Amino acid sequence: MNSYSKLSKNELQNEIEKLEKRYNAFKEQKLKLDMTRGKPCSEQLDMCMEILDIPSRELRKxxxxxxxxxxxxxxxxxxxxxxxxxxxxxxxxxxxxxxxxxxxxxxxxxxxxxxxxxxxxxxxxxxxxxxxxxxxxxxxxxxxxxxxxxxxxxxxxxxxxxxxxxxxxxxxxxxxxxxxxxxxxxxxxxxxxxxxxxxxxxxxxxxxxxxxxxxxxxxxxxxxxxxxxxxxxxxxxxxxxxxxxxxxxxxxxxxxxxxxxxxxxxxxxxxxxxxxxxxxxxxxxxxxxxxxxxxxxxxxxxNLDGINLHMKKHASILKPKFDIVNEILEKELGGKEIASWNKPNGGYFISLNTLNNCAKEVEKLSLEAGVVLTKAGATYPYGKDPKDRNIRIAPTLPPVEELKKAIEIFCISIRLVSAKKFLEMA
Amino acid sequence: MNSYSKLSKNELQNEIEKLEKRYNAFKEQKLKLDMTRGKPCSEQLDMCMEILDIPSRELRKxxxxxxxxxxxxxxxxxxxxxxxxxxxxxxxxxxxxxxxxxxxxxxxxxxxxxxxxxxxxxxxxxxxxxxxxxxxxxxxxxxxxxxxxxxxxxxxxxxxxxxxxxxxxxxxxxxxxxxxxxxxxxxxxxxxxxxxxxxxxxxxxxxxxxxxxxxxxxxxxxxxxxxxxxxxxxxxxxxxxxxxxxxxxxxxxxxxxxxxxxxxxxxxxxxxxxxxxxxxxxxxxxxxxxxxxxxxxxxxxxNLDGINLHMKKHASILKPKFDIVNEILEKELGGKEIASWNKPNGGYFISLNTLNNCAKEVEKLSLEAGVVLTKAGATYPYGKDPKDRNIRIAPTLPPVEELKKAIEIFCISIRLVSAKKFLEMA
Known part of the structure; x- marks a missing residue:
């Protein structure tokens, strides 16, 4: 699909209509998906149970x-x-x-x-x-x-x-x-x-x-x-x-x-x-x-080898989540020139920039459809993003199925906000 | 025995001579007895091993x-x-x-x-x-x-x-x-x-x-x-x-x-x-x-019942230590009017006051015979006891045999310092 900037007024209106249908269908599901913080998921924590089962006699001296x-x-x-x-x-x-x-x-x-x-x-x-x-x-x-x-x-x-x-x-x-x-x-x-x-x-x-x-x-x-x-x-x-x-x-x-x-x-x-x-x-x-x-x-x-081995197991859980987010972002937003994002080799986040002055509106729209994002602006001092465009995606905590839905809703929100911006200007 | 204040010069000299013999005998043992801090003893901690052996699955939710x-x-x-x-x-x-x-x-x-x-x-x-x-x-x-x-x-x-x-x-x-x-x-x-x-x-x-x-x-x-x-x-x-x-x-x-x-x-x-x-x-x-x-x-x-039960077990270990300290203090110092001390119903310390201007000297003498006490003065702001008389005894950590020796050395030190004071004044 073409860049939103190149769409005609009619094309934009059609796009918005289609997006609103998808958005409302999600809204009706009354979802509650939390993407706010960079928290490990349950499966990662399962792996650590053994740490707590070391017998007390081995911990004393x-x-x-x-x-x-x-x-x-x-x-x-x-x-x-x-x-x-x-x-x-x-x-x-x-x-x-x-x-x-x-x-x-x-x-x-x-x-x-x-x-x-x-x-x-x-x-x-x-x-x-x-x-x-x-x-x-x-x-x-x-x-x-x-x-x-x-x-x-x-x-x-x-x-x-x-x-x-x-x-x-x-x-x-x-x-x-x-x-x-x-x-x-x-x-x-x-x-x-x-x-x-x-x-x-x-x-x-x-x-x-x-x-x-x-x-x-x-x-x-x-x-x-x-x-x-x-x-x-x-x-x-x-x-x-x-x-x-x-x-x-x-x-x-x-x-x-x-x-x-x-x-x-x-x-x-x-x-x-x-x-x-x-x-x-x-x-x-x-x-x-x-x-x-x-x-x-x-x-x-x-030692460090033990840590690295453990972290490989973490990666085997987290990598697919990051991949899914990237795939959906690519599929929903690719080529439209309304957002850019990083593809990190590690860590807990994907950082996405919308068009200027859209992040707060995207956050609001996502929230109304049940997806809680890290507060737009939170990644800047005093909670004020001067361009109102940066959103931190934290893909680690939700199970894959929830994550898919959350990112889809998030993408639809970005597309809706962006299409409406262009329509205003058209 | 009479109050030191009532001893003649000769009696004081005899007393000092006898005390120095006992003191030097301890000194030759090259002891290292630490009475500085209010720490639980090993047996108290043994009782808590089970806390660490609760299986991880019971700690998660x-x-x-x-x-x-x-x-x-x-x-x-x-x-x-x-x-x-x-x-x-x-x-x-x-x-x-x-x-x-x-x-x-x-x-x-x-x-x-x-x-x-x-x-x-x-x-x-x-x-x-x-x-x-x-x-x-x-x-x-x-x-x-x-x-x-x-x-x-x-x-x-x-x-x-x-x-x-x-x-x-x-x-x-x-x-x-x-x-x-x-x-x-x-x-x-x-x-x-x-x-x-x-x-x-x-x-x-x-x-x-x-x-x-x-x-x-x-x-x-x-x-x-x-x-x-x-x-x-x-x-x-x-x-x-x-x-x-x-x-x-x-x-x-x-x-x-x-x-x-x-x-x-x-x-x-x-x-x-x-x-x-x-x-x-x-x-x-x-x-x-x-x-x-x-x-x-x-x-x-x-709940609190569980805590109280546990603390009774602690008391069964600690009470004998406090009793021993009190017995030795009584035996060595009783009636001599050179020290007073409290008999607490709980806690971790016995507080002892020497004659004025003796605590630092007692600390020093005890140390030279291998007993490390809480620093004299430490119980006052800026580490300065205006009367230089308060010493905190922490009887909980040492095993009973060590404790006995440490308190005996401590008492001999108090008696020596006090007798010398009176001799100076005699």
Missing amino acids: AADGTDTFNYGVLDGLPEAKELFAEMLDVDKSEVIIGGNSSLNLMYDAVARAMSLGILGSTPWSKLDRVKFLCPSPGYDRHFAICELLGIEMITIDMRQDGPDMDTVEKLVSEDDSIKGMWCVPKYSNPDGITYSDRVVDRIAALRPKAKDFRVFWDNAYCVHHLSDKPDELKNILTACKASGNDNMVYVFSSTSKISFPGAGIAAMAASVENLNGIRKSMTIQTIGHDKINQLRHVRYFK | AADGTDTFNYGVLDGLPEAKELFAEMLDVDKSEVIIGGNSSLNLMYDAVARAMSLGILGSTPWSKLDRVKFLCPSPGYDRHFAICELLGIEMITIDMRQDGPDMDTVEKLVSEDDSIKGMWCVPKYSNPDGITYSDRVVDRIAALRPKAKDFRVFWDNAYCVHHLSDKPDELKNILTACKASGNDNMVYVFSSTSKISFPGAGIAAMAASVENLNGIRKSMTIQTIGHDKINQLRHVRYFK
């Missing part, structure tokens, strides 16, 4: 003799550090193990800088303005942390190889109120983009005016491949050291989408100096995190 | 159908709230479940008030001064939170029925920079005192000048009895409501010393309005805490 059942060990068991060190390709001295949530580690890292500063800098809360760079579309929960804590967000365009580095370089070198930058460098949320080596090198080589500027490197999807030819991400800690910027980056990760969302383990990687700074306040905040759960994960996965 | 293996449920499973509601004698709508650490909940509560204020008040970090009342001797980790976050601490004397309320009432009604007060109201750390009904009522009836004043009610030892006639603590939330102070208190508790220190569950109880205020930022900080561990605890303990 850590390799160094620590009784995991008692107090102690502020920043994680050595074997848990080793597991994350291997996964993140850093030294185990560069790892701190947290609780069940990397989001919480990130929140704490920002909140700590607000209250206490970083390595002796002025607490950010004592400054008139604090700003973060926010490559967008991006992860809404990152932006929410900034908003809650009163940090101004500056939107940075995402390109096909990562953030627009010309702008990033210029801004951080000129403005010492810019204290941070959010990055999801691999299979980014929502674009599924992996930063190129060139972009990683340029980030590592930044010369920020603020000495307490930190890159918040949320490597949430480091082992979450959907393809046999996974993307490769250059090691940011190594690149930072090569640039003499050893302290400039905080890396975050977790097993939330490897084992259990909400009952996995989170970790942070950074220079030893950064981690020592963090330990000083971490030791006041808690006596330590859940060592039994740490050991449970180490006993089950053993 | 919460009563309301929630898949505990996936994301969601910010503030705890309903059944976990019910368990804590029963334990703390509050409504389940007044409970939020946290992660593995009530200390972390307390830190977060203070840090949140610093960054964001409480229910619309000015963030404490924007004020010139913020002060907390610190009944002392008290819990060093409470004081450490204040010190880290730059909160001034005002020492309040602990009496036999709780904090000196005349001073508390006067100070909070006059000074609006006083924003908080730490309390361990039951089997207090370290005194083992339970606040009287009268004290609880006076706290509940405070008329603080600061509207955002909060009592941080750390009910860590609510079910940790050592006697068949446990102390009773008046319900602070109820008392606050009766005084029209519904929002004035945050209650904290956990299963750290019921199940696993570091792998239990923590909870907070407060008015619905307070909790709604907290949820607003909590939802930015985390997606939710470990629901699997919540369900594990609920499945095992079932």
Whole structure:
């Protein structure tokens, strides 16, 4: 079929009529399909049951003799550090193990800088303005942390190889109120983009005016491949050291989408100096995190090979879902020039752009036919997409049959909104 | 034996000679006995193994159908709230479940008030001064939170029925920079005192000048009895409501010393309005805490009866240790008028006061003979005991034979330091 832009008024009217029939047929089914969040599906979680069936006697004693059942060990068991060190390709001295949530580690890292500063800098809360760079579309929960804590967000365009580095370089070198930058460098949320080596090198080589500027490197999807030819991400800690910027980056990760969302383990990687700074306040905040759960994960996965094997099983469940979404998008929207979308090699999302000023209307129409999408705008700071066009598709949770229906309804909604736009202009 | 104050110079010299012989005999054993922290002992933890052996299939589905293996449920499973509601004698709508650490909940509560204020008040970090009342001797980790976050601490004397309320009432009604007060109201750390009904009522009836004043009610030892006639603590939330102070208190508790220190569950109880205020930022900080561990605890303990039964088993292990300490203290120090100590009905500590200006010296002497005590002074703000006399004894962790030796060395140290004091003055 031709591009909508080339349809005549009559053709558009016909198209709308046909689409409305399909739309109403779905509406009558009174569906309730939730596509809001990047959650693993039930089958993925089924695979992890065994982690919880490791007998208690195997969970009590850590390799160094620590009784995991008692107090102690502020920043994680050595074997848990080793597991994350291997996964993140850093030294185990560069790892701190947290609780069940990397989001919480990130929140704490920002909140700590607000209250206490970083390595002796002025607490950010004592400054008139604090700003973060926010490559967008991006992860809404990152932006929410900034908003809650009163940090101004500056939107940075995402390109096909990562953030627009010309702008990033210029801004951080000129403005010492810019204290941070959010990055999801691999299979980014929502674009599924992996930063190129060139972009990683340029980030590592930044010369920020603020000495307490930190890159918040949320490597949430480091082992979450959907393809046999996974993307490769250059090691940011190594690149930072090569640039003499050893302290400039905080890396975050977790097993939330490897084992259990909400009952996995989170970790942070950074220079030893950064981690020592963090330990000083971490030791006041808690006596330590859940060592039994740490050991449970180490006993089950053993090493990176164990994790990779497990993630292949995840991919065998998720890949068909991503393929189905792509097929339906192609079939319904292909050639019409009303939407574009990414085909990621990993991660949890497909990012779709509608024509300008259509995303909110598409969200509304989909909702009325029973499909709840991530809120349009959520992928931008303050929930405001300047072009009102980006929608994050989260295909992982719904069963395949539901997913098919949801994406079909979503596509019909895009087509309806777009056809009506063109009709208005015709 | 007579009071040391009545011994002649000669008698004191003889006493010191005899004590030094005993002391040196211990010193030659090159012991390493750790009495620093209130940790459960190995046998207590053995009792909890079964909690971890509940099969995974019984941990997956919460009563309301929630898949505990996936994301969601910010503030705890309903059944976990019910368990804590029963334990703390509050409504389940007044409970939020946290992660593995009530200390972390307390830190977060203070840090949140610093960054964001409480229910619309000015963030404490924007004020010139913020002060907390610190009944002392008290819990060093409470004081450490204040010190880290730059909160001034005002020492309040602990009496036999709780904090000196005349001073508390006067100070909070006059000074609006006083924003908080730490309390361990039951089997207090370290005194083992339970606040009287009268004290609880006076706290509940405070008329603080600061509207955002909060009592941080750390009910860590609510079910940790050592006697068949446990102390009773008046319900602070109820008392606050009766005084029209519904929002004035945050209650904290956990299963750290019921199940696993570091792998239990923590909870907070407060008015619905307070909790709604907290949820607003909590939802930015985390997606939710470990629901699997919540369900594990609920499945095992079932209800308060289950917890109480379990705690009786704990008491059967701990009571003999407390008795031994008391016997040795009595035998070594009784009648000498050089030390006084409490005989608590529960909790984890025995608090001992030496003569003035002796505690640090006793700590040093004990250490040289291989007994590590909680740092003298740690039970006071800034680690400074104005009378240098309070020492916290933590008898729970060491095996009985070690405990006997440690307390004997400790007593010899007290006697030596005291005898030398009197000799100096003789």
